[in-house]
Amino acid sequence: MENTNSAHSPTLQAKLAHSLGLLQRIAKEFHPAVFANSLGAEDMVLTDLISRHSIGIDIFSLDTGRLPAETYTLMQQAAETYPTKSIKVFFPRAELIEAYVNTQGINGFYHSVEARKACCHIRKLEPLARALAGMRAWVTGLRREQSTTRTDMSEEEWDASNGLQKFNPLLAWTEKEVWAYIKAYRVPYNALHDQHYPSIGCAPCTRAIAIGEDIRAGRWWWENPENKECGLHAKTSNLHPPK
Numbered sequence: 001m002e003n004t005n006s007a008h009s010p011t012l013q014a015k016l017a018h019s020l021g022l023l024q025r026i027a028k029e030f031h032p033a034v035f036a037n038s039l040g041a042e043d044m045v046l047t048d049l050i051s052r053h054s055i056g057i058d059i060f061s062l063d064t065g066r067l068p069a070e071t072y073t074l075m076q077q078a079a080e081t082y083p084t085k086s087i088k089v090f091f092p093r094a095e096l097i098e099a100y101v102n103t104q105g106i107n108g109f110y111h112s113v114e115a116r117k118a119c120c121h122i123r124k125l126e127p128l129a130r131a132l133a134g135m136r137a138w139v140t141g142l143r144r145e146q147s148t149t150r151t152d153m154s155e156e157e158w159d160a161s162n163g164l165q166k167f168n169p170l171l172a173w174t175e176k177e178v179w180a181y182i183k184a185y186r187v188p189y190n191a192l193h194d195q196h197y198p199s200i201g202c203a204p205c206t207r208a209i210a211i212g213e214d215i216r217a218g219r220w221w222w223e224n225p226e227n228k229e230c231g232l233h234a235k236t237s238n239l240h241p242p243k
Contacts, residue, residue: 007184012177019169020049022155023139026167027056030137033167034058036128037087039074040200041178041189042141042170048187051082057139060088060131064123065097066202070191077188090127097122107204113223116205123202129162137165143173146199146216175215 006012023046026033035050037043037059050057061075078087100108100122109116132138142153159166170178175198182189192200196208198215209218 007180012180015173022169023049023055026137030165032135033137034060034135035139037061039071039190041193042143044187044189045178045181046141047082048185051085059085060090062124062127063089063091064202065092066204068192068203074188074190081188090131092123092127132162135164137167139167141170142168143170145175
């Protein structure tokens with residue numbers, strides 16, 4: 001019987017080769033392309049692949065100003081582990097944060113879905129737009145298993161919101177396969193994963209989950225599952241841009 005927990009299993013090796021080939025195609029056919037690294041387990045796999053194989057895709061991360069201490073520790077570890085692939089950090093605009101906090105309160109995002117999405121827009125979407133400016137494609141670590149809102153995503157999509165092609169090279173990977181790769185290649189990862197945090201975002205909007213809970217249950221846990229996206233990954237349906 002195949003050992004699906006091993007990085008050397010035929011299934012994972014096939015997925016690995018496919019993902020690597022896709023990253024190389026992106027670098028060749030969609031230059032300039034950039035990888036949005038949220039420093040989750042999947043994103044560290046992609047960081048390792050891009051760095052290990054010297055793929056011409058730049059990497060950036062969004063510092064919302066409310067990240068857990070463990071995420072900042074990993075950000076430093078990543079810089080030291082992959083010195084040839086620096087992670088460019090984008091921050092929200094200070095004046096927008098000030099206006100939000102002075103009107104909604106420091107934790108106003110708990111009050112309503114609208115208030116939470118407004119916070120996500122300031123801390124994530126606006127910096128994302130700056131990070132993607134001038135790019136032809138962007139790469140994410142999304143997987144179908146992660147959420148009910150991601151089951152119908154495609155490996156390659158036209159991102160109409162940002163006006164460029166979007167790729168999800170790990171879309172078909174399982175959680176076990178992600179961790180098999182991390183262990184086999186000694187990839188640095190967020191210490192919160194060892195404390196039952198499968199999905200990690202801003203500190204006030206993330207909690208540990210119980211055994212048997214959905215892996216995204218710890219994100220915005222006070223909201224219904226269908227609302228649990230920040231807007232970074234709006235659904236798109238076309239593979240290519242409209243003519």
